[in-house]
Every structure is written in structure tokens, then in C-alpha cells.
Amino acid sequence: MINLFKMDLHRFKNNRIMYLLLFIYAAFQIFGIFMMSQYPVEQGGIPVSAMNASEFIQSVLSQTPSWVLMYVAVFSVYFYMSEYNTGFYKNYISMKNARMYSVLSKILILGLFVLLMLTTMVIADLIGRSIFFGNTAIGDVGFFIKLLVGQFLLHWAFSIVVLCIAMITKNLIASLVIGLVLGLNVPGMIVGAVESLISDLNVSSYLLVNTITSIKDLNNMGDVIHVAGVAVIFILLFSFIAVRYKLKEDLK
Amino acid sequence: MSQAIIEVNQLTKQFKAKTAVHKADFKIAKGEIFGLIGQNGAGKSTLLKMIGGLMYPSSGEIHLFNHAVSDNHAYFERMGLLIEDAGLLPHYSAYENLDLIAISYGLKGRKKHINELLKLVGLDESNKTKVKNYSMGMKQRLGIAVALMGSPDVLILDEPINGLDPQGISEVRKLILQLNKTGMTIIISSHILEELSKVATKYAILHEGEVIEINSKEELQLKCEERIEVEVDEARMAIPILEEQLNIKNYKVISDGTVYVYDTHIENHQITKVLVENGISVHSILKHKQSLEQYFLKRTGSEVDSHD
Numbered sequence: 001m002i003n004l005f006k007m008d009l010h011r012f013k014n015n016r017i018m019y020l021l022l023f024i025y026a027a028f029q030i031f032g033i034f035m036m037s038q039y040p041v042e043q044g045g046i047p048v049s050a051m052n053a054s055e056f057i058q059s060v061l062s063q064t065p066s067w068v069l070m071y072v073a074v075f076s077v078y079f080y081m082s083e084y085n086t087g088f089y090k091n092y093i094s095m096k097n098a099r100m101y102s103v104l105s106k107i108l109i110l111g112l113f114v115l116l117m118l119t120t121m122v123i124a125d126l127i128g129r130s131i132f133f134g135n136t137a138i139g140d141v142g143f144f145i146k147l148l149v150g151q152f153l154l155h156w157a158f159s160i161v162v163l164c165i166a167m168i169t170k171n172l173i174a175s176l177v178i179g180l181v182l183g184l185n186v187p188g189m190i191v192g193a194v195e196s197l198i199s200d201l202n203v204s205s206y207l208l209v210n211t212i213t214s215i216k217d218l219n220n221m222g223d224v225i226h227v228a229g230v231a232v233i234f235i236l237l238f239s240f241i242a243v244r245y246k247l248k249e250d251l252k
Numbered sequence: 253m254s255q256a257i258i259e260v261n262q263l264t265k266q267f268k269a270k271t272a273v274h275k276a277d278f279k280i281a282k283g284e285i286f287g288l289i290g291q292n293g294a295g296k297s298t299l300l301k302m303i304g305g306l307m308y309p310s311s312g313e314i315h316l317f318n319h320a321v322s323d324n325h326a327y328f329e330r331m332g333l334l335i336e337d338a339g340l341l342p343h344y345s346a347y348e349n350l351d352l353i354a355i356s357y358g359l360k361g362r363k364k365h366i367n368e369l370l371k372l373v374g375l376d377e378s379n380k381t382k383v384k385n386y387s388m389g390m391k392q393r394l395g396i397a398v399a400l401m402g403s404p405d406v407l408i409l410d411e412p413i414n415g416l417d418p419q420g421i422s423e424v425r426k427l428i429l430q431l432n433k434t435g436m437t438i439i440i441s442s443h444i445l446e447e448l449s450k451v452a453t454k455y456a457i458l459h460e461g462e463v464i465e466i467n468s469k470e471e472l473q474l475k476c477e478e479r480i481e482v483e484v485d486e487a488r489m490a491i492p493i494l495e496e497q498l499n500i501k502n503y504k505v506i507s508d509g510t511v512y513v514y515d516t517h518i519e520n521h522q523i524t525k526v527l528v529e530n531g532i533s534v535h536s537i538l539k540h541k542q543s544l545e546q547y548f549l550k551r552t553g554s555e556v557d558s559h560d
């Protein structure tokens with residue numbers, strides 16, 4: 001396991017696409033803040049420029065399409081498919097438990113990417129807000145940390161869902177399209193619409209992307225449990241599916 | 253009888269509409285070079301993928317080192333694979349590819365091991381070219397190096413000479429024989445029997461997913477050797493005449509009335525002439541000659557009418 005992870009980590013570190021994605025994201029994010037300063041907007045009655053870091057991040061993540069999800073989807077598909085398509089896995093897959101470990105190692109790498117992605121977001125936001133809003137307030141640090149940890153887990157779960165899709169479709173374009181459709185929260189909107197038609201059930205709010213995009217009050221225990229629960233369940237469920245699938249898969 | 257290191261029983265792989273391998277049975281002993289020959293689509297790669305642990309059989313069993321692998325997949329660990337294309341990362345150099353694999357194996361002293369392997373397969377270790385810019389032959393060589401990375405007990409090479417120039421083919425052949433000397437068991441597939449015959453010690457002919465024949469090297473030679481089959485009343489009378497008058501030294505008495513002559517410089521009519529001149533009646537004389545390729549084509553029922 002450790003060895004496969006080291007190998008994936010090498011591949012991760014030498015991956016120009018990854019740095020490129022992070023860089024483009026940061027540039028766009030800062031540019032986005034510049035645009036907001038030109039055309040002031042408010043959300044929930046607060047002007048964006050007056051928000052603290054937590055409020056700002058929540059407001060950014062709640063706007064679909066969520067760019068962070070798009071980048072995470074692209075990277076998840078790319079990191080898996082770039083190995084799968086070359087058949088590189090053939091070189092190690094016959095090792096003991098390698099099928100399981102190779103999936104777990106991919107999942108850890110995705111976690112690492114999500115971590116970098118969110119770090120980039122926080123830094124880009126701070127830079128952008130300090131330049132264009134003259135506002136670097138973070139607000140309640142406890143809340144801020146809870147928010148980041150929660151969003152980290154949720155985004156990680158999302159990347160694992162996309163990994164599963166890439167593994168099962170075995171197709172770069174198809175998995176990218178599905179990943180982006182998920183990132184746009186199309187399923188969440190459909191379920192939400194159906195729900196509002198038929199009953200007062202509220203399943204859709206427990207969908208992953210809905211949880212990511214909805215603004216939560218993390219000072220409220222219920223919301224914390226909601227976020228943590230959804231994240232953990234999705235992470236476990238889709239990790240399990242991915243490992244199961246790899247164990248049974250016929251490799252080319 | 254040496255121990256079977258690989259044994260497959262009734263091994264079958266069914267794809268949706270297609271049975272790629274159908275009830276294959278064979279054993280491979282330690283130290284053998286097992287040649288698997290079949291036309292395009294015969295199921296060679298599929299069979300090797302099952303033996304190499306990449307694909308799961310639809311039914312049947314694989315035993316490696318006397319253990320059923322269905323109980324423990326770890327036995328696949330001892331196999332080095334080059335099946336279809338080598339799995340190489342195109343944006344990395346040969347060294348980097350091997351280094352990544354070495355990392356995944358947790359090897360110590362990677363640099364030394366990798367450089368030895370590169371040298372063994374005839375690639376320049378200082379070459380920084382990315383693998384995507386490699387020629388077919390270079391990729392193939394690197395693929396062999398990759399397969400040898402984990403110092404396997406069994407080396408599986410699927411059409412290893414694909415894309416190699418004649419010099420490369422002869423180098424790979426030498427390499428195979430050299431590795432085999434160290435005790436490595438080797439499975440090698442090809443659609444050219446001629447090529448396999450230069451290395452293999454045992455041959456399986458695979459046709460439309462079925463193993464239709466397994467020959468030892470000797471059996472195959474017997475089937476394909478060039479000889480003149482002479483039938484006379486008494487072979488022992490004919491021998492001295494053939495020896496003295498035609499200077500034939502290479503022959504074998506098969507039965508009282510049958511002699512096989514292996515000297516290729518002799519023509520049928522010369523034999524008939526001397527024997528008749530010496531009062532020995534010749535019942536039949538037949539030139540037996542088929543190339544390995546003809547034999548293979550005949551066995552797989554795809555011989556085309558030729559006018560030669």
C-alpha cells in the first residue's frame with residue numbers, strides 16, 4: 001500500500017496538469033473578485049465585499065456552477081484515466097492486494113488534490129479580497145476551520161464519486177461529461193424538482209452536491225452533523241464501490 | 253518428470269458474444285520455454301491475461317506453483333508480464349518508467365537494478381527521450397525490462413518480437429535463452445511458428461480459443477523435418493548401398509522395411525536408381541517436407557491453395 005502510494009505520489013508531484021489547474025483556478029478566482037469589486041453584489045443582505053472569509057467562501061461555493069467541483073472532477077478523471085489508458089497498472093497489479101491498494105492510493109491522492117485546491121481557494125480569496133475589497137477578515141476561526149474541514153470532506157467525497165465513474169465508464173470523455181453534470185448539480189436539481197412535486201420529503205438536501213452548495217450554519221450542531229454525515233457516508237460508500245469494482249475488473 | 257509450475261484446467265473465457273478461450277488444458281514445467289501459437293484472434297492474449305492475473309476466467313482453474321490461484325491471488329506476484337502493449341507512461345523516460353515501477357515494488361537499490369535491466373535489453377540508460385517518442389522496437393525492449401523488474405519466476409511475453417528488426421529479434425531470442433538458463437520459465441506467444449521454434453521447448457497450438465495440439469520440440473521436429481521416406485523389402489540390405497554409393501550418413505531405420513534419409517543433398521531419383529541397380533526393389537519413395545508454417549496452417553485448417 002505504502003509503495004503504491006509513493007508511486008502515485010511521484011506521479012502526482014510530477015504532474016504539470018495539476019499545477020496548471022491550480023494556477024488557472026487561482027487566477028480566475030482573483031479575477032472574479034476583481035469583477036465583484038467593479039459590479040458590487042450582495043448576498044443575504046450583506047455586500048460581498050464586507051463578508052468575512054467564511055461567509056465569502058460559502059457564497060462562492062453556493063453559486064452553481066461550482067468551479068471548485070469542476071476542477072476536482074477534471075483532475076479526478078484525468079489522474080485515473082491517464083494511468084488506465086496507458087496500461088501502466090499492468091506493471092504492478094499482480095502484486096498481492098494491489099488492486100485494492102491501488103484504488104485506496106488513488107483516493108488518498110484525490111484527497112491531497114482537494115486539499116491543495118481548497119488551500120489555493122483560501123489563499124486566492126485572501127489575496128483578492130485584500131487587494132480589491134481591502135478586507136481580510138476571517139471571522140470566527142472555529143467556524144472557519146469547521147467550514148474548511150467540512151468542505152474538504154465533501155469535496156473529497158465528490159472526487160471519489162467521480163473516480164468511480166471514471167473506473168466504471170473507462171472512458172475519458174464520458175466520465176468528464178458525467179463529472180461536470182454532477183458538478184453542475186443537475187441530479188440535485190432534478191431530485192429537488194421531483195420532490196417538490198410529489199411530497200414533503202427532503203432527500204435532496206442530503207445529496208452530496210446540494211450539501212456542498214447550500215449555506216450552512218456550522219454553529220448549529222444539526223448542520224455540522226448533516227455535513228459530516230453526508231461526507232462520511234459518501235466517502236465510505238463510493239470508496240467501497242471503487243475497491244469492489246477494481247477487485248472484480250477484467251483488465252486489458 | 254519435473255514439477256508443473258503452471259497448470260490450467262478447462263480454462264474458459266467468455267466475453268459477451270464471444271468465447272475467446274475454450275476449455276484450455278495444459279501444464280508447463282519449471283524451466284520450460286512454452287510457445288503459444290495461434291492466428292490473430294485465436295485467444296493468445298486472453299489466455300495469457302488469465303495466467304498473468306489481469307483477467308478472471310469465466311470457468312476453469314489455474315494452478316501456479318501447485319496452488320489454485322482462486323484461493324490466493326498472491327501467486328500471480330511471481331509472474332513478469334509483457335502482454336499486448338507494454339504499459340508505459342508516455343511522458344516519462346524509460347528510466348523514469350522503471351523507477352516508478354521499482355518504487356511500487358518497494359525495491360532497494362533501484363538505480364543499479366534499473367541500469368542493469370536497461371543494459372540487458374539493449375537500451376541506453378542515459379537516454380532521456382520520452383517513451384512516447386520511442387520506436388516500436390524500443391518500446392518492446394523496454395516492455396521486456398519492465399516484465400523483468402520484479403525478478404519473476406515466470407516470464408510471460410506476448411508477441412515480444414512484434415516490431416523488432418531482424419537484429420532485435422535475434423537479440424531478444426538470445427535474451428530469452430539466456431534468462432531461461434538461469435532457470436526462468438518462459439511463456440511466449442507468436443503467430444509465427446518458425447520464430448517460436450528457435451527458442452521454445454514445448455508448443456501449444458491455439459485455434460479459435462481451443463488448444464488443439466501440444467507438441468514437444470522433438471515431436472514437432474519429427475512432424476516437420478525434411479526427409480526421404482524409402483520403403484523397400486529389407487532395409488538392412490539397402491543401407492550399405494546407400495552409404496557406399498551415395499555417401500548417405502544421416503539416416504534412420506524406422507522399421508524392417510522403412511528408412512528415413514535426412515541428407516538433403518540427395519534426390520529421390522538417385523536413391524531409386526542405385527537401389528534398383530543393386531537389385532533392390534523400391535516400393536515407394538516419398539519426399540516428406542513441410543515447413544513449420546505449412547504444418548501450422550494445416551493444423552489450423554487455414555491452408556490456402558498454393559501453386560508452388
Ligand SMILES: Nc1ncnc2c1ncn2[C@@H]1O[C@H](COP(=O)(O)OP(=O)(O)OP(=O)(O)O)[C@@H](O)[C@H]1O
Pocket residue numbers: 267268270271272290291292293294295296297298299443
Ligand atoms: N475485452 C474483450 N471483450 C470482448 N471480446 C474480446 C475482449 N478481448 C478479446 N476479445 C475477443 O476475444 C478473441 C481473442 O482475442 P485475443 O486478443 O486473445 O486474440 P490473440 O490471439 O491475442 O490475437 P492477436 O494475435 O491479434 O493478438 C477475439 O475475437 C477478440 O475480439
Ligand SMILES: [Mg+2]
Pocket residue numbers: 296297298336410
Ligand atoms: Mg494478442
